[in-house]
Amino acid sequence: MASTALTFSDRDAHRAWLISQAKLPAGFRVGTTRLEFIPREAPKPAKMTLTLIALDQPTPNFAAMFTKNALPGAPVIIGRRRLNEPTLGAIIVNNKVSNVCAPGGVETSEKICAELAKLLRLAPGQVLPSSTGVIGWGLPVDAIISALPHTTAALTGDSIMPAAEGIMTTDLYPKVRRASVGAGSIVGIAKGAGMIEPNMATMLVYVLTDLAVPRATLRAALTRAVDVSFNTISVDSDTSTSDTVALVSSGRAPCADPAAFEAALTQVCRDLAEDVVRNGEGVRHVMRVSVSAAATPAFARAVGKTIVNAPLFKCAVAGNDPNVGRLVQAIGKYIGASAPETDLSRLRLRLGGIEIFADGVFQLNPEKENALVAHLRGAELYASAPPEDGVFTAAVDYPPHERCVEIEVEIGNGAAAAIVIGGDLTHEYVSENADYRS
Amino acid sequence: MASTALTFSDRDAHRAWLISQAKLPAGFRVGTTRLEFIPREAPKPAKMTLTLIALDQPTPNFAAMFTKNALPGAPVIIGRRRLNEPTLGAIIVNNKVSNVCAPGGVETSEKICAELAKLLRLAPGQVLPSSTGVIGWGLPVDAIISALPHTTAALTGDSIMPAAEGIMTTDLYPKVRRASVGAGSIVGIAKGAGMIEPNMATMLVYVLTDLAVPRATLRAALTRAVDVSFNTISVDSDTSTSDTVALVSSGRAPCADPAAFEAALTQVCRDLAEDVVRNGEGVRHVMRVSVSAAATPAFARAVGKTIVNAPLFKCAVAGNDPNVGRLVQAIGKYIGASAPETDLSRLRLRLGGIEIFADGVFQLNPEKENALVAHLRGAELYASAPPEDGVFTAAVDYPPHERCVEIEVEIGNGAAAAIVIGGDLTHEYVSENADYRS
Numbered sequence: 001m002a003s004t005a006l007t008f009s010d011r012d013a014h015r016a017w018l019i020s021q022a023k024l025p026a027g028f029r030v031g032t033t034r035l036e037f038i039p040r041e042a043p044k045p046a047k048m049t050l051t052l053i054a055l056d057q058p059t060p061n062f063a064a065m066f067t068k069n070a071l072p073g074a075p076v077i078i079g080r081r082r083l084n085e086p087t088l089g090a091i092i093v094n095n096k097v098s099n100v101c102a103p104g105g106v107e108t109s110e111k112i113c114a115e116l117a118k119l120l121r122l123a124p125g126q127v128l129p130s131s132t133g134v135i136g137w138g139l140p141v142d143a144i145i146s147a148l149p150h151t152t153a154a155l156t157g158d159s160i161m162p163a164a165e166g167i168m169t170t171d172l173y174p175k176v177r178r179a180s181v182g183a184g185s186i187v188g189i190a191k192g193a194g195m196i197e198p199n200m201a202t203m204l205v206y207v208l209t210d211l212a213v214p215r216a217t218l219r220a221a222l223t224r225a226v227d228v229s230f231n232t233i234s235v236d237s238d239t240s241t242s243d244t245v246a247l248v249s250s251g252r253a254p255c256a257d258p259a260a261f262e263a264a265l266t267q268v269c270r271d272l273a274e275d276v277v278r279n280g281e282g283v284r285h286v287m288r289v290s291v292s293a294a295a296t297p298a299f300a301r302a303v304g305k306t307i308v309n310a311p312l313f314k315c316a317v318a319g320n321d322p323n324v325g326r327l328v329q330a331i332g333k334y335i336g337a338s339a340p341e342t343d344l345s346r347l348r349l350r351l352g353g354i355e356i357f358a359d360g361v362f363q364l365n366p367e368k369e370n371a372l373v374a375h376l377r378g379a380e381l382y383a384s385a386p387p388e389d390g391v392f393t394a395a396v397d398y399p400p401h402e403r404c405v406e407i408e409v410e411i412g413n414g415a416a417a418a419i420v421i422g423g424d425l426t427h428e429y430v431s432e433n434a435d436y437r438s
Numbered sequence: 439m440a441s442t443a444l445t446f447s448d449r450d451a452h453r454a455w456l457i458s459q460a461k462l463p464a465g466f467r468v469g470t471t472r473l474e475f476i477p478r479e480a481p482k483p484a485k486m487t488l489t490l491i492a493l494d495q496p497t498p499n500f501a502a503m504f505t506k507n508a509l510p511g512a513p514v515i516i517g518r519r520r521l522n523e524p525t526l527g528a529i530i531v532n533n534k535v536s537n538v539c540a541p542g543g544v545e546t547s548e549k550i551c552a553e554l555a556k557l558l559r560l561a562p563g564q565v566l567p568s569s570t571g572v573i574g575w576g577l578p579v580d581a582i583i584s585a586l587p588h589t590t591a592a593l594t595g596d597s598i599m600p601a602a603e604g605i606m607t608t609d610l611y612p613k614v615r616r617a618s619v620g621a622g623s624i625v626g627i628a629k630g631a632g633m634i635e636p637n638m639a640t641m642l643v644y645v646l647t648d649l650a651v652p653r654a655t656l657r658a659a660l661t662r663a664v665d666v667s668f669n670t671i672s673v674d675s676d677t678s679t680s681d682t683v684a685l686v687s688s689g690r691a692p693c694a695d696p697a698a699f700e701a702a703l704t705q706v707c708r709d710l711a712e713d714v715v716r717n718g719e720g721v722r723h724v725m726r727v728s729v730s731a732a733a734t735p736a737f738a739r740a741v742g743k744t745i746v747n748a749p750l751f752k753c754a755v756a757g758n759d760p761n762v763g764r765l766v767q768a769i770g771k772y773i774g775a776s777a778p779e780t781d782l783s784r785l786r787l788r789l790g791g792i793e794i795f796a797d798g799v800f801q802l803n804p805e806k807e808n809a810l811v812a813h814l815r816g817a818e819l820y821a822s823a824p825p826e827d828g829v830f831t832a833a834v835d836y837p838p839h840e841r842c843v844e845i846e847v848e849i850g851n852g853a854a855a856a857i858v859i860g861g862d863l864t865h866e867y868v869s870e871n872a873d874y875r876s
Contacts, residue, residue, distance in 0.1 A: 389824060430864065
């Protein structure tokens with residue numbers, strides 16, 4: 001899915017590459033501030049970063065898509081309203097507290113927007129708020145308002161890296177992707193690990209462009225790009241209450257070719273989506289499932305999602321164990337429950353390019369088994385090391401390569417296809433989500 | 439869900455209780471044999487147990503339900519055919535190899551039935567085969583046929599314990615439940631861990647009764663009993679290719695009260711279903727989710743399933759962490775995806791009887807947090823201990839108690855209800871399914 005499968009000699013090389021991608025498009029500035037506070041719901045102090053993305057001029061051309069979770073965060077409720085505003089001037093993001101179903105959450109978030117608007121000479125409705133972090137806690141509104149002047153004072157127009165790092169929570173590294181289109185560029189950042197709602201994180205994505213694309217075109221392009229990128233990934237099947245993808249155009253560069261813009265936007269979204277999985281909590285293998293010859297695109301995607309969400313297959317991949325019986329189980333589980341009349345007589349499966357199932361039966365032998373193990377090992381981001389205290393942590397922060405476990409599924413009853421990206425299920429995931437108290 | 443919440447002073451006390459439940463109903467005998475073989479698909483020898491359940495006289499009164507997985511095992515394909523046979527005389531079960539999508543799998547299984555039928559003076563169609571274990575391997579047909587005479591010679595009519603132990607794979611302890619109805623009894627055994635398809639196991643359940651219940655009544659009662667027992671559990675959302683529940687009546691005792699029979703059957707199935715979760719791979723907490731005030735029973739059950747299958751909430755429970763934000767996330771995920779128009783303004787949640795969500799917002803404070811932690815700790819089956827080699831194993835085999843993490847969800851838009859039983863997500867689960875090669 002990534003435009004190029006990168007490998008990095010070391011962490012510094014990866015970081016240098018990210019910095020090279022991070023130049024802000026014309027018309028934007030970013031700034032961050034750290035603050036400390038004591039949550040009402042917990043006894044010990046917590047730290048938060050405020051990240052501000054500001055436009056030099058408010059723009060009518062912005063788009064945003066939000067979580068489908070039926071119990072969304074206050075910023076999502078406000079964000080949906082903002083889509084009806086004539087222009088957008090700034091985005092204010094906090095981590096640590098997601099402001100979901102907290103008493104007075106919407107009012108708190110609106111108050112922060114209003115205070116920031118005063119500092120930036122905007123109307124409150126021109127500020128889009130985003131929050132990510134613990135679900136259930138309320139925002140420390142006074143501490144945030146006190147920190148806003150420091151945040152606006154920190155605004156600079158050079159690199160998006162401070163924002164890419166400022167929105168991180170349990171992320172191991174900042175995620176930045178860019179594409180150039182004619183005289184302009186598209187730069188996106190992401191935090192979180194996809195559909196998962198980790199200890200104190202959710203997925204947030206901000207894509208900035210200087211290309212002059214009208215609001216309606218922008219929103220239609222974002223909907224299509226998200227459908228083939230963020231909507232095709234899953235780390236652990238959990239859908240956060242705060243997921244947000246925003247796309248903002250400053251209009252500083254002409255956009256002569258809307259189709260080229262949408263293609264570049266789609267690539268940036270796909271790259272970021274794959275990054276989000278690669279940085280998923282505890283992910284040691286990224287799985288790319290290509291489903292083809294299916295009756296419909298929705299069916300193809302559902303089969304792919306079933307595979308990347310099947311806990312036993314995910315565990316097998318974590319262990320570099322080509323337990324392909326679990327792969328067949330996952331496919332049969334979905335089809336048996338959802339479309340039991342499907343003809344599976346032409347089902348074919350490949351793992352790492354090696355045929356493992358055809359003509360209704362497994363195609364296995366000891367030589368293939370060895371090759372399958374080698375493929376899984378080659379896609380491993382790092383080996384798991386048993387820690388002395390039993391709490392597993394990631395052995396790398398910046399991933400050393402972008403290789404995936406490649407799974408191909410030919411259903412054999414149509415011409416539709418889909419690609420789905422997911423991660424394995426590891427001790428590192430369980431440690432991150434069970435061994436620490438939030 | 440269990441008729442009584444048992445606690446056991448030690449393993450021996452639990453085992454003695456199981457033995458006390460295990461007396462076979464009149465008209466049945468069981469026998470087992472161990473055998474060793476070298477799989478075609480793997481280089482090292484493997485061990486298998488054959489378990490035979492035989493009726494003194496073939497009976498027309500039997501029922502069976504099978505997995506809905508679209509790629510079922512050969513014994514499931516044969517079992518569906520057997521439902522049309524006039525009578526059933528025996529059930530032959532092997533563990534270690536599930537005979538799913540293996541070349542010639544149906545023919546192999548039929549050959550074993552035919553050889554056993556000769557020894558028991560039955561027709562091949564009077565033998566129901568069951569297999570559980572590795573998906574992808576073929577049955578060692580010659581070794582099994584050689585062992586059949588030993589298995590028939592081992593038949594005894596006293597206790598079902600040999601069968602309860604013979605069908606085990608990764609199970610930690612044998613599962614036996616019984617109920618008495620008038621002059622007769624119902625005795626059931628189970629293996630496996632519910633919906634999960636573990637390393638080499640799947641769910642198999644055999645319920646025997648001497649109560650004379652006609653075939654049509656038996657089948658209707660089993661369908662209803664399974665719907666409120668085995669169809670309401672999930673360890674990890676995976677549906678095996680071999681799941682089988684069979685109910686056989688020898689007809690030796692009169693059944694004066696069909697309603698009492700069905701109530702007793704339902705209780706035996708519910709108890710076994712809860713046992714299967716309690717013995718689920720890596721399960722350290724059993725969760726019981728009671729969903730009420732829902733629009734339909736299907737909606738109530740789906741909300742319950744979403745909760746027990748939400749990986750992050752399962753991890754939080756494993757860590758005795760009352761991270762109720764993850765519980766709300768799970769509910770919102772399902773409703774947002776499936777019924778986004780649902781009015782959630784009257785949603786109420788309780789954990790361990792303590793209200794945590796009402797009036798649209800969380801109801802949390804530090805005192806409640808302490809009480810929630812105490813509830814989770816009280817339901818823990820054993821504490822996880824970090825092993826030196828990083829491979830986590832269960833600290834108990836026989837569970838010391840039957841307490842559950844009690845979760846109550848009032849949707850607030852109807853009068854329907856459902857109970858769903860599930861397990862947590864632990865290092866022990868990942869170790870069992872990732873750290874060993876199958």
